[in-house]
Amino acid sequence: MYTKTLLALGVVLTALLAIPAQAAAPTGARTGPRAAAGTALGASGSGQLCLWPRTDFKGKAQVHELASVDIESCTALPPGTSAQSLANRTGRPVTTYQSAECAETGEFETYPGKGVWVPQSPYQVRAFKIWER
Numbered sequence: 388m389y390t391k392t393l394l395a396l397g398v399v400l401t402a403l404l405a406i407p408a409q410a411a412a413p414t415g416a417r418t419g420p421r422a423a424a425g426t427a428l429g430a431s432g433s434g435q436l437c438l439w440p441r442t443d444f445k446g447k448a449q450v451h452e453l454a455s456v457d458i459e460s461c462t463a464l465p466p467g468t469s470a471q472s473l474a475n476r477t478g479r480p481v482t483t484y485q486s487a488e489c490a491e492t493g494e495f496e497t498y499p500g501k502g503v504w505v506p507q508s509p510y511q512v513r514a515f516k517i518w519e520r
Contacts, residue, residue: 438470
């Protein structure tokens with residue numbers, strides 16, 4: 388009986404430990420090395436925010452690093468471009484915006500910075516902000 392109780396406790400603890408990692412990421416975001424069984428995530432280096440023009444990390448990625456971006460300032464993508472998938476590996480929260488001016492009247496979403504891959508943004512990303520914390 389003692390063994391069954393320990394086993395049941397182990398199952399419950401394992402389930403509880405898995406909740407925060409999934410709860411921290413917005414809907415559709417992935418926090419592991421694979422988006423789904425057999426589907427590799429887009430390559431993005433440590434400390435980088437990578438933005439792809441098409442869903443599922445396809446097309447030539449735009450890569451942004453802290454050294455080249457003003458923290459807590461709106462960074463618009465080049466005119467006429469947008470992103471549909473992204474990876475945040477900056478170590479800081481990043482908010483993506485549908486508006487090129489980071490206006491909160493359009494769609495926006497904040498992603499944690501510990502390694503989040505989003506294979507399909509719910510809107511065209513036209514700007515972003517990297518936050519201090």
